[in-house]
Amino acid sequence: MFKPTVGPIIGHTTTNHARIFLRGKLQNNAPVFAGIRYRRLGEERWSQGVFAKLTILHDMSDVIALNNLAADTEYEYQAGWFSPMSPVHTVETVQELPLQWPRDIYRFRTQSSKAKIPRAYIVGSCRYLRMTAGVPSAPHLGDRIFASITNLAQQAEPPISAMLMTGDQIYVDDLNIIAPDREYKAILSKYRAAFSQPNIAKLMSGVPTYMILDDHEIEDNWPAKKSKADAYLYKNAITAYELYQASHSPAHELLASGQINRKLEHYWYQFAEGDIEWFVTDSRTRRNLSANDRRILDEEQEQALCKWLIHSRARVKFVVTSVMFYPDRKAHGDDAWKAFPEQRLRLLETIRTHRINNVFFVSGDVHGSLTSRLTHSADPDFEVHTIVSSPLCNSKLLPYAKASTFILDKPLARTAVGDYQHGLTSKVVSEDNFAHLTVDNEQIRINFHDRDGKLLQSTSIPLR
CATH class of the missing domain: 2.60.40.10 (Immunoglobulins)
Structure with missing residues (x-):
């Protein structure tokens, strides 16, 4: 063999x-x-x-x-x-x-069957591995951070239960201006190269890895700039995504025979570990950009998410959305939840009116990492948090996010009964990094580490 x-x-x-x-x-x-x-x-x-x-x-x-x-x-x-x-x-x-x-x-x-024990996760996104003529250019740069994650995972207590890769695991469009990849063979070649580098391969062979796509698995800002000619690109890119990212996820049901159902209904999925549950959304392929019913999540997915938020008995609920839920960016924010304010407000009102505690929105995308707290001016019991971790490896062509990137001096949303107000609970990390989340009985601790594993900052959020 x-x-x-x-x-x-x-x-x-x-x-x-x-x-x-x-x-x-x-x-x-x-x-x-x-x-x-x-x-x-x-x-x-x-x-x-x-x-x-x-x-x-x-x-x-x-x-x-x-x-x-x-x-x-x-x-x-x-x-x-x-x-x-x-x-x-x-x-x-x-x-x-x-x-x-x-x-x-x-x-x-395997997972522990005990409900209330501390658990830990790694979160990261945006791993740039440039390909030139089908060959990775300086692949060690896009792979080195995974050696640091593996080193942490080998020593971590509690042990790392899973790694969440929240989007842009590959860049189909890394040379979009010069030589955009549209052919199926070229896209498959990128996945093979990206996932077979030595450090990421070692990490993923031992730590359960959950993935969801963002735009660069297809095309920058997909589908805002989609043309008729892009149907060919989408078919090739999404077929490759299904093979290399969705195939080992809970999006595929397990049949009674113990085999995996090859039929894939959608890319969003849920999984649980003790009293912690995750809802991993597809905030990219089910968008509706029409003026009269703008949605970043399709109706079926929104209903499933709201039903889960209301009825799940999980003590901690993580909602993964590859693009930022909040805070909004001053520029280029129209690719994220900023451009879908009605649907975002519906989710927030669902959480607030049903008095759902310990909801954390986890995302990447912006090439900067942070934590932020959202409150309501007329409802002291309402509180949600966001945890953002990005990038695992940046391109020299793209800037890192800074605190000045975000709109922090205005309410996120105004309603007849009060305003949703937010503020940072950490500094904004403006370098390659990953997040180490530890959930215990009293709090969630978020440690951001640089590509060499050095601790950049630590934030603790009390659980309610």
């Missing part, structure tokens, strides 16, 4: 289930299979291999589901791919073959 050409990537992981993405390679039209075997840390005997047949339709990749795992348990696993001599093999018959597995051993941990 050979090492995966991309991956393995640990995706959605629960107390008893884990999804692992990996890619092989086309072998002269011969059948190709990918496999995983695993065992509890400390055990000698490996499980029987779990296999999937790889096809060119999915760029020789697949997601293998491991089921019936034990909660709060560390597992070792090996992953690889091969092409058997006989063309008539199936995923069942290859289990009988005497395979020589790749030597690399990876580790992951």
